Amino acid sequence: MKNILAFACFLALFAACSPAKKCAEKLDPACSCMMLYDPVCGCNNKTYSNACVAQCSGIKTFTKGACPQDATAKLEGMVWQLTSFATGPEPQQVPADVTISIKFEGGKIEGHGGCNQVGGGYTLDGNNLQVSQLISTKMYCDKSMKWETMFLQQLEKSKSYTINGETLDIHCGDMGNLIFRLNWKKRKD
Numbered sequence: 001m002k003n004i005l006a007f008a009c010f011l012a013l014f015a016a017c018s019p020a021k022k023c024a025e026k027l028d029p030a031c032s033c034m035m036l037y038d039p040v041c042g043c044n045n046k047t048y049s050n051a052c053v054a055q056c057s058g059i060k061t062f063t064k065g066a067c068p069q070d071a072t073a074k075l076e077g078m079v080w081q082l083t084s085f086a087t088g089p090e091p092q093q094v095p096a097d098v099t100i101s102i103k104f105e106g107g108k109i110e111g112h113g114g115c116n117q118v119g120g121g122y123t124l125d126g127n128n129l130q131v132s133q134l135i136s137t138k139m140y141c142d143k144s145m146k147w148e149t150m151f152l153q154q155l156e157k158s159k160s161y162t163i164n165g166e167t168l169d170i171h172c173g174d175m176g177n178l179i180f181r182l183n184w185k186k187r188k189d
Helices: 002-017 051-056 071-075 145-155
Strands: 040-042 062-064 079-086 101-105 108-112 117-125 128-136 160-164 167-171 177-182
Touching: 040 051, 071 160, 079 145, 128 145, 128 160, 145 177
Parallel strands: none
Antiparallel strands: 040 062, 079 101, 079 177, 101 108, 108 117, 117 128, 160 167, 167 177
16 A cells, blocks of 8 residues: 555656646747648647648647638638738738628628629538639729739639638638638627
């Protein structure tokens, strides 16, 4: 009995003196990565676009593939506002005076392209996303037409998506990514 008690005390002391392994982000501002989508799941249960991005974020332990999640519930029913186009080494920010938003629900898309109302269909298979039959009204707006055209062309090429917190990243193959933030003003109640 004394041996068991001594062994338990030894284990408790060892556990108390061993520093806990942490899995916290610590961004390295000097680090840069290729814009390649090959997702990894960090030990913090956050999906990174590739291993290099995870490592530059201070995450040293990760597994190949996106983190498991019930993403359908998070994607659908919320209004997402486009913040940037990640089509090259430097993302293009959507101007503050151009509002492009989208809502996925029940296989249908509805939204605003910056000038026109947009709609269409989509199918989900896990985190795979296929957008089809995009339509829009046909008004012309000088300040937002360029952004709306880029948005619709890229959205049509959707392949998959990831959600990290309040950020939606739609991966559009060779066309790059569309980066959205949750629009709390228009969320589903």
